[in-house]
Amino acid sequence: MKDCVSVGLLGLGTVGSGVVHMIDSHQKELQQRVGCQVKVAKVLVRDMDKERNVDLDDSVLTQNPDDVINNPDVDVVIEVIGGIDQAKEFILASLNNQKHVVTANKDLMAIHGRELLTAAVENESDLFYEASVAGGIPILRSLVEGLSSDRITKLMGIVNGTTNYILTKMTKNNVPYESVLKEAQDLGFAEADPTADVEGLDAARKMVILGTLGFSMKVGLDDVKVEGITRVDEDDIAYSKKLGYTIKLLGIASSTNGSIELSVQPTLLPSRHPLAAVNDEYNAVYVYGEAVGETMFYGPGAGQLPTATAVVSDLVAVIKNMRLGVNGKSVILPQHERKLKEDEEIKSKHFIRLIVKDEPGAFSKISHLFQDRGLSLEKLIQEPVVNNGTAELVIITHETNQKAFEDVHNRLRDLDVVVEVKSRYRVEGM
Amino acid sequence: MKDCVSVGLLGLGTVGSGVVHMIDSHQKELQQRVGCQVKVAKVLVRDMDKERNVDLDDSVLTQNPDDVINNPDVDVVIEVIGGIDQAKEFILASLNNQKHVVTANKDLMAIHGRELLTAAVENESDLFYEASVAGGIPILRSLVEGLSSDRITKLMGIVNGTTNYILTKMTKNNVPYESVLKEAQDLGFAEADPTADVEGLDAARKMVILGTLGFSMKVGLDDVKVEGITRVDEDDIAYSKKLGYTIKLLGIASSTNGSIELSVQPTLLPSRHPLAAVNDEYNAVYVYGEAVGETMFYGPGAGQLPTATAVVSDLVAVIKNMRLGVNGKSVILPQHERKLKEDEEIKSKHFIRLIVKDEPGAFSKISHLFQDRGLSLEKLIQEPVVNNGTAELVIITHETNQKAFEDVHNRLRDLDVVVEVKSRYRVEGM
Known part of the structure; x- marks a missing residue:
């Protein structure tokens, strides 16, 4: 069977080796899915002589990034070196060379995702990054499709x-x-x-x-x-x-x-x-x-083969698009300008754990403060702290907004019967 | 914005109404995703005069299936009437008329899926059926992509x-x-x-x-x-x-x-x-x-809107394929001939609950029988049944094959100290 796709790999660490292993060991299934052979053509490594647990010809390895990103034989570049600046430069160069890119780099996509996706659209190239979030879980694809x-x-x-x-x-x-x-x-x-x-x-x-x-x-x-x-x-x-x-x-x-x-x-x-x-x-x-x-x-969420699964599934999507001639069409750029909620708009229940003076009227003062701010209590536990005249009070509130809760939190701190606010957490999932 | 896709609906029951509602209420987002307007053109109903909770012009409703499946203006047929024979006939006719089909019909796909998918491939039409399994969960797409x-x-x-x-x-x-x-x-x-x-x-x-x-x-x-x-x-x-x-x-x-x-x-x-x-x-x-x-x-796994979500997500996939000119390319036909495991090849742990005579040596006889068949016990509970000289014995075995367990099960039934085998279950997920 003829090669249809040559893959260039940037990096041959844990995930990179996993990708090589999967392309090799699942070659038959990959061919069934995409209709032709998938070949790892070039791999950028830092050290040529390092012992590696992958089955690759020495001639495939290189220390020169251009052998991957400027190589006319490479169709798809897989970026698994990590880091920000160099990875970004390599990906942009690859896209501008009309190569398709698959990356597992969450740091890069979180910071420069928009710029990279824009470059992909402009070059009619694919840029997929399923592995960047939650490793082996196909969550990005599920959201989009x-x-x-x-x-x-x-x-x-x-x-x-x-x-x-x-x-x-x-x-x-x-x-x-x-x-x-x-x-x-x-x-x-x-x-x-x-x-x-x-x-x-x-x-x-x-x-x-x-x-x-x-x-x-x-x-x-x-x-x-x-x-x-x-x-x-x-x-x-x-x-x-x-x-x-x-x-x-x-x-x-x-x-x-x-x-x-x-x-x-x-x-x-x-x-x-x-x-x-x-x-x-x-x-x-x-x-x-x-x-x-x-x-x-x-x-x-991580691990060599789960992450490699996500990377190679992206690769399959790229190759299918190549064979259909529709690359770059499924890259999604964010449409809306940034608009964040105010604290008043963020609603949840809250957990708060207090050390309070174990004296008459303490609980009444505290509950009064909650009530005063319109914040009702759903559950509570009070337990005496042995031998020091304090008690531990743990409260779960009904739903309220972030601002109201912060306000109560600050006032609790100032209350004379409250010795310490030990902890506070958001409560979700009702 | 110009219409790009006219949808014909077969059936306007719970799911059908949900689909109409979603196409209507999410029209703006749908347009953003597919780049043009999505219109419900014709809907096959049983009763024209029934009170319905959907916003559709009366002229859209029809009692004649040909108005949907032979209508040159309809691009995509959504089958939500259910049942087997008529639904199959409608879908085959639609595919043979070069229409794309989305169905939520699990009974039909389980029985005639291969025939229908083959017809889709032959006609270069899409046939998607995400809603047929686990309603709102995009599981088929996750397996395939x-x-x-x-x-x-x-x-x-x-x-x-x-x-x-x-x-x-x-x-x-x-x-x-x-x-x-x-x-x-x-x-x-x-x-x-x-x-x-x-x-x-x-x-x-x-x-x-x-x-x-x-x-x-x-x-x-x-x-x-x-x-x-x-x-x-x-x-x-x-x-x-x-x-x-x-x-x-x-x-x-x-x-x-x-x-x-x-x-x-x-x-x-x-x-x-x-x-x-x-x-x-x-x-x-x-x-x-x-x-x-x-x-x-x-x-x-079910429900009007979750199922409609799956149907409309399939519709989005069809429309994207239409705009890219790649319909029928992602239909997957099963490759391998049927080959089923023998009972010896099916392995799991097992739970078995017995009523046994509460007499000396009873447990020893039972455990001997398990041991004799090479089946070791992982957990057990024995509790006396009040006042009738019997005890209840609950066992979880280590992993074994189906045949060995059936064998033990049959021999337990014949054992004199076993009054009754109350129940037995497979144990999974270790």
Whole structure:
């Protein structure tokens, strides 16, 4: 069978090797799907002599990027080197050379996605990036195609595997954050410097991509309110459990009357909610559509072969388009200018955990403050703290807006009977 | 804006009205997606004078099918009348008239899918049927596109909303099947004649469609082993809970070395498994891919607007193909001849619940029988049945093949210390 497509790879790390492996081991099925042979023609590597676990002829490897991005024999460039500036330059050069591009680079797509997609449209090239969000879950394609007729109103995502692994272990074994983080690092589920994961930045990048696509709006990283999981303690988790909730690091993108909210924060979900059953390093995106109602897409958020599956499925889409002569037609540019919700427009329930003086009238003062702001209480637990004259009070409010809750939160801090506000979380998924 | 597509509708019942409503209310977004206006041109109805909750001019309605399927102004025919013979005839006529077809008809696609898809390919027409399986969940598209690069090894589906609703209520409230069925009928979640749902036939049809597509194999309804939920009793559910499991009506399509198994039966899943959290009338399909690992697609399996979302998303795909001139290219015909697994090749754990004589040596005889067949036990509960000299014994085995388990099952029945085999279920999801 004749080659129909030559692929150039930028990078041969974990994901790159996975892509080579899949193109090789699934060649027969790929040929069935696209009607011709798919060949890896050139691969940009940093070190020619490194031991590699892939079956590639030495002549395929190169240290010169031009051998890929300016190679007339290469039809599709797959970018899996990561990073921002160089990857961007390579992708732009490839697109301007009328090559199609598949990338797994969430950082790049979150920051420069619009510019790159515009270049793709101008060159009538495809630029697909399914692997950039939630690894093996075909969520971008589902938003664009499977739910294409519907109006998406809200997306909630567990889109970072490391933090979900940590929170799952904390919940299951009732252990503190630090010890689980260390264990996760030892097992390779967390990086030596875990900042981007545990502070929610990685999740924020993915929410920018999801929000841009879901609401066709020009939003960026600065538009996401981000809070990580480093301050979640095991007592928060224990109280949540008692109240029937599970804590997850949740990315939220929601739209009301043309304004959107983008955020990432530890959030309580009812334990019966499908997202609460997403455990360990798994990811999931929960989609609310006006007509379809609630759907969820679950799967591995990272890993060599899951990510490679997404990359190679994008490659299949590119090749099908090539054979039909319709490349560049399915690239979607965001239509709407950025319009963000005010705090008054962001509505949810809230969890708040207080240390209060264990004295007559304390609870009455607190409940009066809530009532005064029109904020009613749905559930509460009060437990005495042994031997120091304080009690722990945990409250879940009814739905309110962000501003009203902030206001109550600030006033609680100033209240004489409140010793400390230990923690506060958003509550979703009702 | 000029019309680009005229839609003809066969049927204006629940789903048909939902489709008209969505095309109307989402017209602006549809135009953005496809670049032109989408118009409902003709609608076949049974009764012209019936009161309807849709905004359509009377001139659009017709009682003559030819006004739709032979109408030169109609580009796309949407079949939502249901049934088999007439729907098949209408769809074939439409395809032979070079019209594209979208259908929500699972019965038809399960039985005559191959013939209809062949006609579509011959006419270079599109025939899409996303709504036929799991209503609002874009599962067919995900199998064909999102996971196109991977090799699917197993599909497990909760694909019938009625039975999932019944089992959820039985589990939550610990009540018997009959009373929940009645409640479901009163609420409109179950039909007056619930046979097709509760006996697993509806789920079997969907598994035929999923199995055909997932494994590209020519299989039919006769190839599915089907068992419904009518014999699941509340004690089975209670014992399952104690052992950490949840009972679901599960469709299974799995492939090993080119042979496949298709089945539908009540099945125990670990309560922490994502499918165990799929409650009420919701559906989900769990997909195992060789590279991607485990993914799940969750959402409403039926309902007016969820089903209409799938139909209109298919319509969007047809229109995009029309504008690109590539209709008929994405219709997939199954490639492989039918090859089914033998019982020896079907592997799983099993649950079995026995009434045994409460006498010395009884358990030893039973465990000896299992051991004799090489079948080891993973978990068990024994509880005395008050005042009648018998005990209840509940066992979960380690993984074994279907034949070995059947063999043990038959021999248990003949064992003198076994009074009765109360129930037996497959156990999945480890």
